[in-house]
Amino acid sequence: MSVGPASGEFLYERIARQLDAQIQDGVFRVGERLPSVRQLCASERVSPASALQALSLLEARGLIEARPKSGFFVRHRRVDCAPPPPPSSCKLEPGAVGVSDVVAQVFYQAGDERMVPLGAAIPAPELLPTERLSRCLAQLARSQPERLGRYDIKPGHPELLRQLVRRFASYGCHVAQEELVVTFGAMEALNLAVRAVTHPGDIVAVESPCYFGLLEILESLGLRALPVPGTCEEGIDLDLLETAIERHRVKAVMLVPSFSNPNGSCMSQPRRERLMALLADHGIPLVEDDIYGDIHFGPERPRPVKSLDRDGLVLYCGSFSKILSPGLRVGWVAGGRYSEQVRRLKYISSLTTPAINQLAIARFLESTAMERHLRSLRQAFRTQMAQISEEILASFPEGTGLSQPEGGFYLWVQLPDGVDAFDLHRLAAAEKIDIAPGQIFCPHADIRNRIRISCGYPCDARIRKSIHTLARLVRELAAGHLKPSKR
Ligand SMILES: Cc1ncc(COP(=O)(O)O)c(C=O)c1O
Structure with missing residues (x-):
């Protein structure tokens, strides 16, 4: 819906303000495409130059990004990546x-179709x-x-x-x-x-x-x-x-x-x-x-x-x-x-x-x-990853960090200090959610608070709900309220 111009506001600023509000309200979610220049011209009755200026303004503010031949998309927030183990402590x-027993357990669970697939390395x-x-x-x-x-x-x-x-x-x-x-x-x-x-x-x-x-x-x-x-x-x-x-x-x-x-x-x-x-x-x-x-x-x-x-x-x-x-x-x-x-x-x-x-x-x-398929697959993974990242950032407690890959479909998530990924894996499995605990990827390092989240599936209501459940479990583990059962 059009919002009237604030006094002294240029047309393009009004459109940018409207779009900004719609992004904040979740009308356009992270990874989704905004209306094209042509659509904005028609809906707002403005010239292509004004529509483009509005989009460029949002791009300059870091809210959206232009993708060649595809249009403008809502960006996800960038945060600091999970820090690597300091080289000085590296032996x-x-x-x-010695990972095979744990991997076997994690791997067989990932094949269970009743689980929400945030662990397995597979595309939908x-x-x-x-x-x-x-x-x-x-x-x-x-x-x-x-x-x-x-x-x-x-x-x-x-x-x-x-x-x-x-x-x-x-x-x-x-x-x-x-x-x-x-x-x-x-x-x-x-x-x-x-x-x-x-x-x-x-x-x-x-x-x-x-x-x-x-x-x-x-x-x-x-x-x-x-x-x-x-x-x-x-x-x-x-x-x-x-x-x-x-x-x-x-x-x-x-x-x-x-x-x-x-x-x-x-x-x-x-x-x-x-x-x-x-x-x-x-x-x-x-x-x-x-x-x-x-x-x-x-x-x-x-x-x-x-x-x-x-x-x-x-x-x-x-x-x-x-x-x-x-x-x-x-x-x-x-x-x-x-x-x-x-x-x-x-x-x-x-x-x-x-x-x-x-x-x-x-x-x-x-x-x-082939090339058409690859283009749409990349687009899908990119959108899924951006939406799942956003969901994690909005719901997980302070102390959570996240990778921001420029490809693939995995997120490497740092949990707050003291939360053990194996404990989270076990508690999540009881809720029928599959995740991959970080320990299976770095057997010699003393890193216990990482998980890998796979973004191979669209971020639908079931995935969103599962991320909120994970967030609750992480919060309770961080606060020491949950006593995970013995492995
Ligand atoms: C880095 C990497 N290499 C190899 C594989 C196995 O691939 P394939 O299913 O083709 O055997 C995987 C699967 O997850 C992988 O992530």
Whole structure:
């Protein structure tokens, strides 16, 4: 509704004031699109210049942001990120991992469909092109039934390999087709890659916090993890990584440089260059997990570290699980100078990846639907993350901190001092809410008050209610009113 101009107010100031009030009242929520310039011209009977001036004023005040070709969106409040553990207290010692029992418990709970999905690392199925993929699968099974009657013993189906090489090249990462092995998701890719460059007992440097799946792989292979602290903004601390490499015989480094799980960090290009130079100096291989690189909110996709590799030291891994289909289980490794080992290990591990699944992904990649789908997926994750952040900031008690990733779909949440994430995890589970306790991402660090919240699902009434329940539990834990039962 139009509000009359206050005396001396310009037209554009009136419109800005109206929109500001509507944002404060929640008419437009964080992450939502504001009316376009054309709509404002029609509803307010003003010129395009006045409408644009109003929007620019709100943008200058930090209330909204312009997104290229999409319009103006309500921004979420920026707060200080959860601080990293201070480097001086960091021991930089390798050790056995020991997360698997706890991870198993957390992981199986995440698969329970009755739980509110704030823990599991999965996008809502309705955000993925499942119908189109299932039509494609049915058509492939009908037209090529012989595929079901034989082994397809190849490192990958040529159609998919071609699409992968083209796709990587489109963001500056040049990979030879012969380097590639198609895997069962990123999990098999990471397994093969790390096995190709290590032996049991070796030391592998990882960022702390890091995806618990990486830690589980190291544990299962009898490797020792050397956690190197990282921040939500910049990722792994490269000075500390250098010190760790000088002190210990680090056999490999495993990282998620773009929108890491759980803290969402994304390494800048100069830091990627420094990392590559450091590894090249020491001849240390990098297992690069780029599963979230396509979910960037900024205009450009971060370039993989692999694109800087001149010596074949980077084993570039990823999958389509977070952007197209977790169910088809299609991933890859481009193994650089270790390609032959990776190929043999794939054969020992699972012989081959079903050709029909590979073909379904290849057909989607070559269609014009891919870029359209990615644009709307990024938009959805960005909006969900902004709305869930806002809900947490509005309801959690003082002492709560939050990461503000520029991609992916996780929030790394710092709880007030004294609140133990395992206690919160258990109490939340009793309320049928799933969250991921921070301890499973940083086993050696004495950090107990972090949780990862997944923003893979739309922030609907059920999610909002669950966040308010979590906020109540956190408040009661912080005040010492709740005695969590024994684990
Ligand atoms: C960083 C990272 N790597 C790998 C995976 C596993 O991916 P996939 O389902 O393709 O095996 C995940 C899943 O959550 C992940 O977060």
